[in-house]
Amino acid sequence: MKLTPKAAMLAAIEEGKKGSGFVSPNPLVGCVILDRDYNFLAKGYHARLGELHAETHALKSVTDTSRLKGAHMYVTLEPCAHEGRQPSCAKTLATLPLKSVTYGLPDPNPKVSGRGVEILRAAGLEVVRFAELQNELEELAEIFLMNMREGxxxxxxxxxxxxxxxxxxxxxxxxxxxxxxxxxxxxxxxxxxxxxxxxxxxxxxxxxxxxxxxxxxxxxxxxxxxxxxxxxxxxxxxxxxxxxxxxxxxxxxxxxxxxxxxxxxxxxxxxxxxxxxxxxxxxxxxxxxxxxxxxxxxxxxxxxxxxxxxxxxxxxxxxxxxxxxxxxxxxxxxxxxxxxxxxxxxxxxxxxxxxxxxxxxxxxxxxxxxxxxxx
Ligand SMILES: NC(=O)c1ccc[n+]([C@@H]2O[C@H](COP(=O)([O-])OP(=O)(O)OC[C@H]3O[C@@H](n4cnc5c(N)ncnc54)[C@H](OP(=O)(O)O)[C@@H]3O)[C@@H](O)[C@H]2O)c1
Known part of the structure; x- marks a missing residue:
């Protein structure tokens, strides 16, 4: 099934909600991957603190990895740049033959904000900040954003x-x-x-x-x-x-x-x-x-x-x-x-x-x- 970028980001937001109540103090994050022709390929979310991030959760369900060549990823938050309980998502994505990564919101943490984007761009991926659905994206991450912005x-x-x-x-x-x-x-x-x-x-x-x-x-x-x-x-x-x-x-x-x-x-x-x-x-x-x-x-x-x-x-x-x-x-x-x-x-x-x-x-x-x- 073909999806528009907006439909893919909306589906990523719905995915992210599935982690509600289990990820604190991490953000709720959802991810959708479309193949090179914008056909639905995979989806995933951050399900529990310490477990896979949304991007790697989605990637895990791709059985035919050849379809990742030229694929488009839609993720609700900028891929993380740092190693924590999980390896850096940006570094993992940088090793894949994806064409583009579209993210919903920048990571508000000043220590990591923009670094995920830099890693992906340095690897030659097209990186786009999604211009629409900002209210929905902010609502999905509202607990994390408040924790980060106002401490x-x-x-x-x-x-x-x-x-x-x-x-x-x-x-x-x-x-x-x-x-x-x-x-x-x-x-x-x-x-x-x-x-x-x-x-x-x-x-x-x-x-x-x-x-x-x-x-x-x-x-x-x-x-x-x-x-x-x-x-x-x-x-x-x-x-x-x-x-x-x-x-x-x-x-x-x-x-x-x-x-x-x-x-x-x-x-x-x-x-x-x-x-x-x-x-x-x-x-x-x-x-x-x-x-x-x-x-x-x-x-x-x-x-x-x-x-x-x-x-x-x-x-x-x-x-x-x-x-x-x-x-x-x-x-x-x-x-x-x-x-x-x-x-x-x-x-x-x-x-x-x-x-x-x-x-x-x-x-x-x-x-x-x-x-x-x-x-
Ligand atoms: N429909 C609903 O959604 C809902 C939900 C919950 C409760 N209720 C109903 O609400 C009624 C109880 O209401 P209520 O207003 O009497 O009680 P409440 O708001 O549950 O509790 C009030 C008490 O909490 C303490 N308190 C609250 N804010 C405080 C603050 N900023 N600083 C210091 N202490 C603070 C005070 O204790 P002290 O008295 O020791 O000073 C105060 O008297 C019950 O009938 C209950 O069934 C309805």
Missing amino acids: RPFVSVKVASSLDGQVALADGSSQWITSEASRGHVQSLRGFHDAVLTGAGTFHGDNPRLNSRDSRFADKRLPVILLDPDGSCVAALPGSALLQVRPAADVFLVTKPGVKVLSGVTHIELSMRDGEFDLRALVSLLPAYGVHSVFVEAGATTVSAFLRQRLCDRLYVFMAPKILGKGLGWTSALQIPSLEQAVRLENLRVEPLGEDFLFTGRTIFSTRTLPKSLG
Whole structure:
């Protein structure tokens, strides 16, 4: 089957997604190879940290290697120049009789950016930066790009709400607002991240497990970060659902300095600023624990704190066709002083999920600071 360059790059993006949740701190990368006449030849992706990169994964499935002569490779990220857990892809490709390599995004790591391209050009290959699909390519690699560009974990915030923006009734009941299809999708989203974060309110109210029941992630370690400034969760933790499904060390309890916690849990002591945690200071500590992406699944207090502190890179709002009236609105602890300071979503996608809709997009904040509290 013949493919256009755009169809090949789109297929490479779809391939790359298959590694979601398994490659951290590496990027998701996909690759498609077309023969000299642009017929589909092979595809591959980076499936797991330490395993083959997308380019070599695709090359492995080419049985008739004579068809690589004059072939065209489409890869979502510039081929790597350096030796790590795997040999340099650019050096491997330089030994092959390919005609061209088209890559989606340059490697953002300043130490390697452009060097992969140089190696390929020096070997006589045509190297092209793909001009289209930049939003899709950025989205595929968004966790890695944030890690590289800002040196901090990527933060996703999830909300399950009614049509009128409520995440719970006035009495706190919230199970379940959204449909089974939405909740199934959330199980996968948890698995796509390195850790789930919640607040003390959700811990006390819901006794959640916050693991992923998506079978792909049955063996994946998924720590929970629990914001518990005064240690109000400590007494209930031993019998909690959180500890039934993960070892104690994978509960990261975040408290003010000096709070006594359960032995075995990972204790992160953090000073408060104006009565709340500085969430940027918190996430900057997480890479040391192997956490490069965080999935925030909490109540209005925590979700509002992340928005107020402008620490939300992607928002997932699951909206059910229900009206719940005055309950707990997910932005009830957030005040925006002017319309210019509204938080906006860019590259918004709306997907039907059962009877619900999922709204997801990159979060854009105004440059002005939002007020800390409603007073
Ligand atoms: N529909 C949904 O998507 C969804 C998801 C999760 C939860 N919920 C519902 O939401 C309700 C709970 O909401 P909530 O707002 O009460 O609780 P929450 O956001 O889960 O947790 C709030 C608590 O977390 C701590 N916290 C959060 N951010 C902090 C910060 N920046 N600095 C310091 N501490 C911080 C505080 O603990 P202290 O209280 O110790 O100060 C705060 O009271 C429950 O009814 C639950 O069912 C709904």
